[in-house]
Amino acid sequence: MINILKKEDCVGCNACVQRCPKHCILMEEDEQGFLYPKVDLEKCIECHLCEKVCPVINQSEPCKPLHTYAARNKDSEIQRSSSSGGVFFALVNYVIKEKRGVVFGARFNDKWEVVHDYAETLEDAKVFKGSKYVQSRIGDNFKFVEDFLESGRTVLFSGTPCQITGLKLFLRKDYKDQLILVDVACHGVPSPMIWRNYLIYVSPNNNCSVENILDVSFRDKKNGWENYGIRIGYNKDSSIDYLFEPMLNNLYMYN
Numbered sequence: 001m002i003n004i005l006k007k008e009d010c011v012g013c014n015a016c017v018q019r020c021p022k023h024c025i026l027m028e029e030d031e032q033g034f035l036y037p038k039v040d041l042e043k044c045i046e047c048h049l050c051e052k053v054c055p056v057i058n059q060s061e062p063c064k065p066l067h068t069y070a071a072r073n074k075d076s077e078i079q080r081s082s083s084s085g086g087v088f089f090a091l092v093n094y095v096i097k098e099k100r101g102v103v104f105g106a107r108f109n110d111k112w113e114v115v116h117d118y119a120e121t122l123e124d125a126k127v128f129k130g131s132k133y134v135q136s137r138i139g140d141n142f143k144f145v146e147d148f149l150e151s152g153r154t155v156l157f158s159g160t161p162c163q164i165t166g167l168k169l170f171l172r173k174d175y176k177d178q179l180i181l182v183d184v185a186c187h188g189v190p191s192p193m194i195w196r197n198y199l200i201y202v203s204p205n206n207n208c209s210v211e212n213i214l215d216v217s218f219r220d221k222k223n224g225w226e227n228y229g230i231r232i233g234y235n236k237d238s239s240i241d242y243l244f245e246p247m248l249n250n251l252y253m254y255n
C-alpha cells in the first residue's frame with residue numbers, strides 16, 4: 001500500500017490511483033495545495049499494484065540521450081502561440097494527420113485549473129499549446145491511453161518527466177512506435193492552490209469570478225522571446241482588459 005511519509009517520496013503522477021483495482025486511492029490537496037494520494041485502508045486488499053507503478057519506489061538508472069536535436073516550428077503563428085519553438089505542435093500534427101492518432105496534453109478547464117485531456121483533431125489539440133506552470137490533474141488519462149493503445153491507435157502523451165515515468169510504469173508494456181512520449185524540460189510544478197489564490201489576487205476588486213477570465217498565457221512573446229511575460233485577459237466593465245507583466249516582475253512567476 002502506498003504510504004507517503006515524506007512529501008519528496010511522491011511526485012503526484014496519479015499512477016497508483018488509476019491502477020488500484022478497488023478504487024481506494026484518491027488524490028487530495030495538502031496544506032500547500034499539492035496533490036497527494038490518500039488510501040482508504042478499509043477498502044485496500046494489499047495487492048501492492050500501487051507500489052509497482054510508483055516512479056519513486058521503482059527508480060531506474062538515469063539514461064543518456066542517444067541523439068540531441070535543436071528545432072523550431074516553421075509556422076510563425078504556432079511559434080508565437082507556443083511557449084518555446086512549437087516543436088510539440090509539430091509532433092501533434094504528425095500524430096493526428098499522418099497516423100490518425102490521439103494526443104494527450106495539459107489544458108485549462110472552465111475554472112482555469114490545469115487538467116490533462118486528449119484530442120483527436122488539430123483544432124481540439126490547440127488547447128495543449130503553451131506551458132501552464134501549475135501541477136496538472138491527470139484524472140483517468142493513463143487508463144484512456146491504455147484503451148486507445150489496445151484498440152490499435154497511435155498515441156502521443158505529453159507531460160512532465162514525472163508524469164511520463166508514471167505512465168510508463170502504469171502501462172507495463174512496450175508499445176514501441178505506437179506510443180510517443182514527450183516530456184517537457186521541467187524544474188517543478190507550482191501548487192494549484194497558489195494559482196487559484198493568485199487569480200483572485202489579480203482580479204478586479206479581488207473578486208475573481210472565473211467566467212471573467214478570457215485567456216491566460218504564461219509565456220506571452222508580444223515583447224519578444226527574451227522579454228516574455230504572463231498575460232491574462234479578462235472582462236472588466238463590459239470591455240476586455242489585459243494584465244501583462246514580465247516574468248521577473250510578476251508575483252506568481254517570480255516566486
Ligand SMILES: Cc1cc2nc3c(=O)[nH]c(=O)nc-3n(C[C@H](O)[C@H](O)[C@H](O)COP(=O)(O)OP(=O)(O)OC[C@H]3O[C@@H](n4cnc5c(N)ncnc54)[C@H](O)[C@@H]3O)c2cc1C
Pocket residue numbers: 081082083084085086087088089104105106107114128129130131132133134135136158159160182184185186187188189190
Ligand atoms: C511545469 C513546467 C516546467 C517547465 N520548466 C522548464 C525549465 O525548467 N526549463 C526549460 O527550458 N523549460 C521549461 N518548461 C518549458 C517546456 O520545456 C516547454 O514547454 C517545452 O520546451 C515545449 O515547448 P514547445 O514550444 O515545443 O511546446 P508548447 O506548446 O509550449 O508546450 C506545451 C506542452 O507542455 C505540456 N504542458 C503544459 N503545461 C503542463 C503542465 N502543467 N503539466 C504537464 N505538461 C504540461 C503540454 O501538454 C504540451 O505538451 C517547463 C514547462 C512546464 C509545463
